[in-house]
Amino acid sequence: MDKKEQFYKNLKKKLREDTTFPTKYLFKFIVPAKEDLIIQVENIFDYTGAVITKTSSKTGKYVSLSVLVVMEKADNIIAKYKEAEKVEGIISL
DSSP: OOHHHHHHHHHHHHHHHHOOSSEEEEEEEEEESOHHHHHHHHHHTTTTTOEEEEEEOTTSSEEEEEEEEEESSHHHHHHHHHHHTTSTTOEEO
């Protein structure tokens, strides 16, 4: 099992143990400050009722995106992280 698979397995276990679903979940990402990359992240959460807050870094090279959204189960949270992995240069926090 590679590191990513192990990470998601541990995350799923922790979410199931510590979280009552449905729940408000806060995703945090950092992406290069390119409009198309920011839009890709926003599109992952289209039609979910998510509240997205964007903050630029001091140098303006990166943008932090905080996404607060109601999630129905742990598998849905992991699916969103996996979708986000496809965005070039993204860092999930």
